[in-house]
Amino acid sequence: MQRLWSLMIGALAVLTIVLGAPAFAESKGKIYYLVPTLLDEFQTESVKAIEKFLKDVGYEPVTLNADNKTDLQQSQMNDVIALKPKAIVLAAVDFNALQPSIEKARAAGIPVMIFDRQITATKSDLTSVAGTVEIGRIAADEIQRLLKEKNGAVKGKVLQVLGDPADPYTLDIQKGFEEKMKAFPDVKIISLPAMQWEASNAGTIVADQLIANPDIDLIFVHAAHLAVAAVASLEAKGKKPGDVLLVSSNGAPVGLDLIRKGWEQVEVEQPLYAQAAAIGMFADKVANKQEIKPGKYKVLGLDSELTIESWGPNLKIPGAAITKDNVGESRFWGNLKAPSEPVKPVE
Amino acid sequence: MSQDQTAPGAARSGGASSELGATRIRDYRKLVELLLDNLVWLMLIIVLAVFSIAIPNFFQIGIFANIVEQSTFVGVMAIGLAIVIIAGNMDLSVESVAALTAMVTGILFCSRGIGLGITLSPEWLVIPVSLAICLIVGGIVGMLNGLLVVRLGMNAFIVTLASYIWVRGLVVAISGGRSAQDLAPSLRVMAIETIAYVPLIAWLAIACYVLFTFIMAKTPFGRHVTMIGGNPVATFRAGIKVDRLVLITFILAGAISGLAGWLLAIRTSGATANLGVGMLFNAFAAVVIGGVSLKGGIGRLPGVYAGVLLLSSIHTAINLMGLPAHYTQMILGALVLAAVLIDTLKLQIRQKLA
Numbered sequence: 001m002q003r004l005w006s007l008m009i010g011a012l013a014v015l016t017i018v019l020g021a022p023a024f025a026e027s028k029g030k031i032y033y034l035v036p037t038l039l040d041e042f043q044t045e046s047v048k049a050i051e052k053f054l055k056d057v058g059y060e061p062v063t064l065n066a067d068n069k070t071d072l073q074q075s076q077m078n079d080v081i082a083l084k085p086k087a088i089v090l091a092a093v094d095f096n097a098l099q100p101s102i103e104k105a106r107a108a109g110i111p112v113m114i115f116d117r118q119i120t121a122t123k124s125d126l127t128s129v130a131g132t133v134e135i136g137r138i139a140a141d142e143i144q145r146l147l148k149e150k151n152g153a154v155k156g157k158v159l160q161v162l163g164d165p166a167d168p169y170t171l172d173i174q175k176g177f178e179e180k181m182k183a184f185p186d187v188k189i190i191s192l193p194a195m196q197w198e199a200s201n202a203g204t205i206v207a208d209q210l211i212a213n214p215d216i217d218l219i220f221v222h223a224a225h226l227a228v229a230a231v232a233s234l235e236a237k238g239k240k241p242g243d244v245l246l247v248s249s250n251g252a253p254v255g256l257d258l259i260r261k262g263w264e265q266v267e268v269e270q271p272l273y274a275q276a277a278a279i280g281m282f283a284d285k286v287a288n289k290q291e292i293k294p295g296k297y298k299v300l301g302l303d304s305e306l307t308i309e310s311w312g313p314n315l316k317i318p319g320a321a322i323t324k325d326n327v328g329e330s331r332f333w334g335n336l337k338a339p340s341e342p343v344k345p346v347e
Numbered sequence: 348m349s350q351d352q353t354a355p356g357a358a359r360s361g362g363a364s365s366e367l368g369a370t371r372i373r374d375y376r377k378l379v380e381l382l383l384d385n386l387v388w389l390m391l392i393i394v395l396a397v398f399s400i401a402i403p404n405f406f407q408i409g410i411f412a413n414i415v416e417q418s419t420f421v422g423v424m425a426i427g428l429a430i431v432i433i434a435g436n437m438d439l440s441v442e443s444v445a446a447l448t449a450m451v452t453g454i455l456f457c458s459r460g461i462g463l464g465i466t467l468s469p470e471w472l473v474i475p476v477s478l479a480i481c482l483i484v485g486g487i488v489g490m491l492n493g494l495l496v497v498r499l500g501m502n503a504f505i506v507t508l509a510s511y512i513w514v515r516g517l518v519v520a521i522s523g524g525r526s527a528q529d530l531a532p533s534l535r536v537m538a539i540e541t542i543a544y545v546p547l548i549a550w551l552a553i554a555c556y557v558l559f560t561f562i563m564a565k566t567p568f569g570r571h572v573t574m575i576g577g578n579p580v581a582t583f584r585a586g587i588k589v590d591r592l593v594l595i596t597f598i599l600a601g602a603i604s605g606l607a608g609w610l611l612a613i614r615t616s617g618a619t620a621n622l623g624v625g626m627l628f629n630a631f632a633a634v635v636i637g638g639v640s641l642k643g644g645i646g647r648l649p650g651v652y653a654g655v656l657l658l659s660s661i662h663t664a665i666n667l668m669g670l671p672a673h674y675t676q677m678i679l680g681a682l683v684l685a686a687v688l689i690d691t692l693k694l695q696i697r698q699k700l701a
Contacts (some may be wrong), residue, residue, distance in 0.1 A: 236538050254526055
């Protein structure tokens, strides 16, 4: 009887190995995605997109949420390093604070790919970004156009509503925006931060400023969810769509809806799907520590350029200005139509 | 003889002057007590006067209306928090409960994003129905907190800290991190229509303060809750059902936070997963600045409302001056410290007066 049991258990073990083998053979290993927060739509959608594209190329993605806490993300990095995955994809809560963790991972032989939030202070194995400074510059171009259309010249008053002042993401957008606006001294910019990226804080700023500065021509908010609260305040003050121009960044679904309703004129998109697809496309090269060549690459149809920088290979994917003319295009992540075609690894 | 004749007169005049002196001391004491009780209102008036003089564009009806409007959410949240604290407990979950009910309102009655766009006929029904849902959802979370504190004897700080975390997690879970927008117009009316420059949502907050001030000051419930905060054992021995009343305070705090979330969703025309983040600390600051003792048993709701108005005034002033937002936090921290210091001084002055 004991022998019979042993035989059965043995057969079961063999069956498990035989059946399980193809599954293991298919997976090239685990890649961890360290997402900074799940409290905004960009990050939530980035999880879906990165997981999809990594699966496309045969990896098993695992996502860890840092809840916007730097110390938690540092602990997650330490834990993940101990698990020795094929690679780590990092969207840092704090660009500088994660630098030692990146160095530790790479010293342990684990490649690190930087997603969306650029880190230039230390070397990494791939950076896939739209460029937050670039987003600010694109917004500046569009705002110049809108002011010229409204006032006949690039002049007027702009209220800039930043995100949390402790978040380098919003500071970079501000930097790019203000750099390009310096050339227009007739534009007065009032900049105020919405603490903790909280929507009602943005609404309060807009409500106050509409009274203190009733001649505001345009409001530029650094995230689409803040634009919703800004519109609520405009509506409460009796404004109609178009009375005060509105520009936002990140391309979230709520921003696209505001364009369709006429409240918002331009949304500067972060090309989320392309940024995530690039992670999948280069995953093999990074995991196998192969050379990544500089040059032009097509990422989901977008012309992107990979350069070798002091911090490593840097793939810059152009952001786009979304207006009422192109708001319906499926390439914008705000329409939540993730590409169904699988990505292919770069040869 | 002459001494005999003059002595009663002198005694009379001495008695009259000592009576006069006593009356003066009583009046002085009353005045000092009145000032101590309403110190936060005095501070508010001084701060508003200084801002009006020093900050361009501050002194106008629109800005004062904004201050009242902005006080709505933290103000309502602070009512529930203050009641629980006066009863000698703590509720850290109020912010997350407000976020939850805002998201529930958003999901049910927004037509874009993750909103289901539910409509009712007639349209105005959406106001009582959505409000009832928010009060019930908030009340349920409050009841859970209360039951764990009262029935299992768990520490209120820990129980509500856990709720603060899991309820916010629930908000992220039910929204998937996405947002709801474009709230039903019949609800948005509450944020758009004004009476005397002030939106209806802010009037609702003021009405809540009037109602709960009456309840806390003039009803047996309010008096018993204050007694529990002062000395729960003595209150129990006096035959008052302490556990039942403590449970009710938690349910009330939950339901009132639910109302705050409902108002927040109306103001922002929807909900995001991080809506209301940071409001707990503002509510706490307002409660402390408003003169509610964290030890329980002491505190009046009008003072709390003055605390909220004071904070909103400072936020608005900083917005208008274009100062970096960090200053708000620094001033807030300094104000809370000052409030605690003043509270200690008040106790000492009262002891001296006694």
